[in-house]
Amino acid sequence: MPIPENAVRWVEPPKMSVLDQLYIPAIIEGLGTTIQHMFAPKVTVQYPEQRPQMPPNYRGVHRLNRDEQQRVKCVACYMCATACPAHCIDIVAAPSPWPDREKYPETFVIDELRCIYCGMCEEACPVDAIELTSLFDLTGLSREEMMFDKEKLLSVFDQTVKTGSDPIRTRGGKLGPAAELPK
């Protein structure tokens, strides 16, 4: 169906005055703005010396949380591995040596190179065992080095707790509802 003539609304550009058309005042104004910026405070963070303060909800390297008794909090329910869109979590479950849960992860490996840092794993986790921290400068010399196993992930927890850079999502060591044993 053609658009009827009266439905077309033509927008005219605003009329320019002689001063506008001369452009020179506009250029001088622009120069004023840029020169002002030269003396404005700088936003550069001198990176290796000055560390940027990441917001507490930043999604960086994972950590596996510990509970009050320093045990790994994870109950090996595979929720995170299922939710992970990049399929980068590999868990081997084993019967738990502790009486308050059925399973615990024997191995827990995250391929940090494949991860897209979407945070779905921590959303899925019923006991808040996995979390993304605000560590952003993750480097390694080989692919193997970037496969983070349970010990490594727990050490990230220890490190972030020590430096006080807990993510804001932490519920402070309490297990979620699914971790409660049926009464």
Added chain:
Amino acid sequence: MTHTLLQTIITIVVMMGVLQGACAYLIYVERKVAAYMQARIGPNRVGPFGLLQPIADGLKFLFKEEVIPGNVDKLLFLLSPAVAVGTATFAFAVVPFGPTSNTPGEYQFVIAPGIDIGILFTFAIGSLAAYGIILGGWSSNNKYSFLGAMRSTAQIISYEIPLGMSILGVVLLAGSLNLERIIDQQVRDGWNVFYQPLAFLLFLLAVMAECNRLPFDLPEAEQELIGGYHTEYSGLKFGLFFLGEYTHVITTALLLSVVFFGGWYFPGIVGPESGIILKLLSIWLKALAFILFYMFIRWTIPRFRFDQLMGLAWRTLIPLAMVNLVCVMLVKEFRLSLWLLPPTSLALLLGATVLSLKYPQQPRRRLLTVAADGQPAVTTAR
């Protein structure tokens, strides 16, 4: 012969060194200026305040792998950076970079003093730099490079005309194309910029376009042409293009200060009797001011659209330059006071503005009404 061969050779060697060092540091200054305008700090890692950065960059250019893509025309591909640098430095030969005088026997701060076609020579050689760009873009065998080269051809041809014409008024006033004479005339009568503000404006614009500086950098346009003519260049060859561009910037900045701001002459402070150091300072500070101005403009004004670029040259700059030239001719012919010129310039500028308001150049829009129920289609131009 005021210059012996030895003197000339020494001057050339020293000036080449100065030019290359200046180019390297201009890149540093440019990066700093850009950073400061964008609320950043800029290079500050190599040496204090990053002052050794140009040296690091130069070394990087030297040691980088020389990539020659497979499908390029090898000879022209290798030739074009050389042409770009060669012409840029060659054009510098007649530009005074320090005190000059008419007294024979005195040392003149020009590589080739007393060239009667001085300014013509600079333009002729300077515009040969376009060959560097065109050959580079064409031999790269790459559509983006070729587009950049085509744009550069059109741009340089268009802006050559206002460039030459705007300066003719000054030449008429001095009665010579010789740059040293033009300075002499300004020592007598005062800076040309006061007599010919319009010519100065036109020349400034045209020179920026000739240097491919930002509002006019369509041949390289990173965002559209991924670097244009130098897309395929790397390492030292890319460095040479850069060197050519910055040499051109220095040459034109010096030209601007020589032609419109009296070269080494600064009324009230630096006269003909002043010492060499003061005169050198005077001319280089002026040139530096222009270079900084180029840089400020670069980070202030966005790039033109191509039709705007062409429109600016052909519909505004060239007619204005022509009318301005006629006015200077009339003043000279009837021996009127030179002070008639500045008001004329202003009137011309305002006149052009009003005219362009009256007859705006907008892109033509066509409204095509599609035929419905057996009605004929109508096309209306708006």
